[in-house]
Amino acid sequence: MPCSEQEVQIQRLLNRLESALKTAEQWSSTxxxxxxxESEAPFACDRMSFAQWLQFIFIPKM
Known part of the structure; x- marks a missing residue:
């Protein structure tokens, strides 16, 4: 089943976000x-950095 144009655009934006995190040396290998x-705080702010939240929670869920 082919992806919609919206899905393709979202994937492009997520790829750009990943690239930006890597360029800023905020991408983690662990x-x-x-x-x-397991944090229940918004953006897991009590247990990880915003960059970690983007990498390990936001991007995979999108």
Whole structure:
């Protein structure tokens, strides 16, 4: 089933976000602990950086 134009655009934007994180040296090769991933705070702000939240929660869910 082919992707819609909107889905293609979203994927492009997510790829750009990933590239920007890597360029800024904010891309991590190790994932946060399970304790950090279980955070219930907005953006997991109590247990990980915003860049980690983008990489390990936002991008995969999108």
């Amino acid at each position: 994932s946060p602990s399970s304790w950090a991933m």
